[in-house]
Amino acid sequence: MMDSALFSDFYELTMAQGFWKQQKNSPSVFDMFFRRQPFNGGFSVFAGLEPLIDIIEQFSFSEDDLAYLDSTGMFEKGFLDYLKNFRFSGELYAMNEGTVIFPNEPLIRVHAPVIECAIIEGLVLNTVNFQSLIATKTARIWLASNKGSIMEFGLRRAQGYNGAMSASRAAFIGGVAGTSNTLAGKKYNIPVMGTMAHSWVMSFPTEEEAFDAYASMYPGKSVFLIDTYNTLESGIHAAIASGRKLAEKGYNFGIRLDSGDIQYLSTKVREKLDKAGLPDAAITVSNELTEEIIQSLIFNKAPIDSWGVGTHLVTGGSESSFTGVYKLSAHTGTDGKLAPAMKLSDNPEKTTNPGVKQVWRLFNDDGTIKADVLALDEETITAGETNRYYHPSNDYQTFSFSAAKAEPLLSKKMSGGKRFAREQSLDEIRTALRSGLDQLDYSYKRFLNPHLYKVSLTARLRDMKFGFLKQYGQ
Numbered sequence: 001m002m003d004s005a006l007f008s009d010f011y012e013l014t015m016a017q018g019f020w021k022q023q024k025n026s027p028s029v030f031d032m033f034f035r036r037q038p039f040n041g042g043f044s045v046f047a048g049l050e051p052l053i054d055i056i057e058q059f060s061f062s063e064d065d066l067a068y069l070d071s072t073g074m075f076e077k078g079f080l081d082y083l084k085n086f087r088f089s090g091e092l093y094a095m096n097e098g099t100v101i102f103p104n105e106p107l108i109r110v111h112a113p114v115i116e117c118a119i120i121e122g123l124v125l126n127t128v129n130f131q132s133l134i135a136t137k138t139a140r141i142w143l144a145s146n147k148g149s150i151m152e153f154g155l156r157r158a159q160g161y162n163g164a165m166s167a168s169r170a171a172f173i174g175g176v177a178g179t180s181n182t183l184a185g186k187k188y189n190i191p192v193m194g195t196m197a198h199s200w201v202m203s204f205p206t207e208e209e210a211f212d213a214y215a216s217m218y219p220g221k222s223v224f225l226i227d228t229y230n231t232l233e234s235g236i237h238a239a240i241a242s243g244r245k246l247a248e249k250g251y252n253f254g255i256r257l258d259s260g261d262i263q264y265l266s267t268k269v270r271e272k273l274d275k276a277g278l279p280d281a282a283i284t285v286s287n288e289l290t291e292e293i294i295q296s297l298i299f300n301k302a303p304i305d306s307w308g309v310g311t312h313l314v315t316g317g318s319e320s321s322f323t324g325v326y327k328l329s330a331h332t333g334t335d336g337k338l339a340p341a342m343k344l345s346d347n348p349e350k351t352t353n354p355g356v357k358q359v360w361r362l363f364n365d366d367g368t369i370k371a372d373v374l375a376l377d378e379e380t381i382t383a384g385e386t387n388r389y390y391h392p393s394n395d396y397q398t399f400s401f402s403a404a405k406a407e408p409l410l411s412k413k414m415s416g417g418k419r420f421a422r423e424q425s426l427d428e429i430r431t432a433l434r435s436g437l438d439q440l441d442y443s444y445k446r447f448l449n450p451h452l453y454k455v456s457l458t459a460r461l462r463d464m465k466f467g468f469l470k471q472y473g474q
Contacts (some may be wrong), residue, residue, distance in 0.1 A: 005061045005086060006068065009122045013069070016115045017079045025113045026332035029356050032108035032124055033327075034101075035349060038136055038319040039291075042450025043440060045139050045433055046107050047170045048131030049097040053419055055127065056088050056120060088116050092414035095359070098173055098429035099409060100436035101132075102453045104392060105359045105372055107324075109410055114331070121326045130163070131170040133322040134314060137291075138174025139437065141309055143445055144291040146298055149306035151193045153180035153286075154314030167314035173429050176313075177306075188426055195223040195256050195284070195308075202228060207238035215246050215253070222246060223254040223284055226269070231260060236269050240276045247278060254282035256308070262287065263302050270303040284308060290317060291447065327352050342468045348393050353457065354464055358410055362403035369439050370401060371454035372409075376461055381406040389456035395466065399454070 019025050037044055061069075061083045069075050069083070090112025101107060108124060110117050142150055152171040158164035168184030178191035185192035196214055204210035207228065215222045224242065226235030236255065243253045255273075257265050262285050273281045285297075286308035294307060311317070329352065333339030342354035356377040362370045373381060373389050381387065383406050391397035413421045424432075443451035457465065 003058075003062075004065050005059050005083075005119060006065050007123055007126075008119050012118045012121055014074060016118050017075055019115050019118070020079050020082055021076070025115045027338065028112065028114040028117050028328060028332065029330035029338065030110045030117045030121070030326055031106040031329045031352070031357070032110070032128065032324060033104055033106050034129075034132070034322060034324040036103055036323050037450075038133060038316070038322060039140060039447075040450075041136070041140060042444035042446070042453060043136075043139075043437075044101050044132060044322075045135040045174060046095050046099045046101045046128070046132055047097055047135035047173050047429075048128040048166070049094055049108070049413070050423055050429075051131075051166075051169070052124060052127040053092070053413060053423075055123060056092070056414065057418060059086075059088055059120065059123065061086055086116075086119070087417055088112065088120060088414075089417040090116055090414070091412060091416075091420075093410045094413045095409045096411075096429075096432060097424055098135075098432035098436070100369075100433070100440055102372055102455050103323075104353065105374060105455050106329075106357055106410065109329075109356070117328075125324050125326055127166075129322040129324040131166050131173075132324065133316045133319065134167045134170035135174040135433075136322075137313055137316055137319070138171045138176055139433065140291045140447070141289075141294060141307075141313060142175030143437070144295040144298065144447070145307055147175070150176040151178055151180065151284075151306065151308045152176040152310070152313055153194070153308055154310035155179075155181045157311040158314045164314065169426070171313055172426055173433060175430070175434075176309075190426070195254075196225050198225060198228045198258075201225060207235055208241050211238055211242035212245070215242055215251075219246060219249065219251045222251070223256050223282075225256045225258060227257055227259045227265075231257065231265055232268055232272075236272050239281075240272065240278065243273075243278055243281055244276070252280050252282070254284055254305070256284040256286065258286045258308075262293075262304075263297055263300055266297075266302045266304050282306065286310070288312065295447065329354060330356050340464060340468075342465065344468070344472055351393070351469075353392065353461065354468055355461065357461065358408050361407045361409055362401060363405040363407070363439075365404045367404075367439060368441050370403065371399075371456055373456050373458060374461055375458040376464070379458055379460060381458075387458070389454075389458065390462040392455065392457055392465075395462075399456070 093109040155164045168179045168181040172190045178193035201210040211224045224239040239255045246253050282305040284306045289309045290312045328341045330338045340355035343352040358377050360373045360381045386402040388400045
């Protein structure tokens, strides 16, 4: 658990002092959203919300924290006195964790005095960006395996303690069956799994003796690692010998391949197991697996029963980070009421959508999702009603649609700085993701050139946005 509000970018604290000194700590609204799909994919997964709420509830400055800030010479005593009693007091609206998400739509909407909004920015982005990246990567791997059995064992390759724990949690949301991370198993109630290391095999005179010793302790959960020396010339023969002894006692067993040509070796190993009268012996594979490798093995009908994935799952592999950002969308105007705010940029993709917004998910008659629509918070989209929706940046691209179902995605999660909505369990989040993926057409889930999902604007929001662009000469 985060125990210090110093987990914040330094410039947020210097700006916070500026807001305090200028007496500008007025109500504001910030949106957290992301700009592009990772892995050149067609969807992402929202993760990290539940731990974020827990941390925000406890976020505060200790006396030691304040002494450190004082030592920098950048902060006035009055502002440090203000921070003594700092607590988040606002409201937080968000999508449910496990929602399938798309670029440029608010995942989280924060309503609070601007100092509070500013101080929690780094925390929001750090928590949600990493877990969303890993949950998305895992969902891709799970889909590539034909929704097969995936074991996450990336603890040794993860980015430190927090990275390993967050990755295990996010990976379970994304689809893994279990983790090698024992502490994550305890903390998050995730099934723990493991096989054996090469060091176990190497510490015995022969592979068969190593397998027999392991089987004597764990007869119902034995998975023999057969590539320590020579997979086809010695490892599989030793596994068959030990496995027959288990079979005589009524136990099944498995083997694991951790190197070499997985396609070739798994086929040959399966042939040998079947010829030995051990058709129920399962084959598990590992070794720097990615969704592309797994998909290729599945396509080529490799006889693999389960997959161990570590490095590329818990680190994001080819994608180093999730592109989440946190931007002001409304502030207190001169009349004391909330007024829309918008960031403009020479790069159109960095121009934000103004105002306090809701995200509506529109469904086709068959239950699949058609599009997401950004609307002003007071707007309602009604099922069965035909409306025209607009591209976020190209005024000429529109579409008309009558939704079979229209569902608002943002709901209140915190009020008065405290948890408002019931906490979702990991199993609930995981189930919701699987339902969301089933509602998503295959064209958005394919790895090569996925279809681009529509995220559009209502006419009122479009008019507000283009009014800003016209006003500032864009």
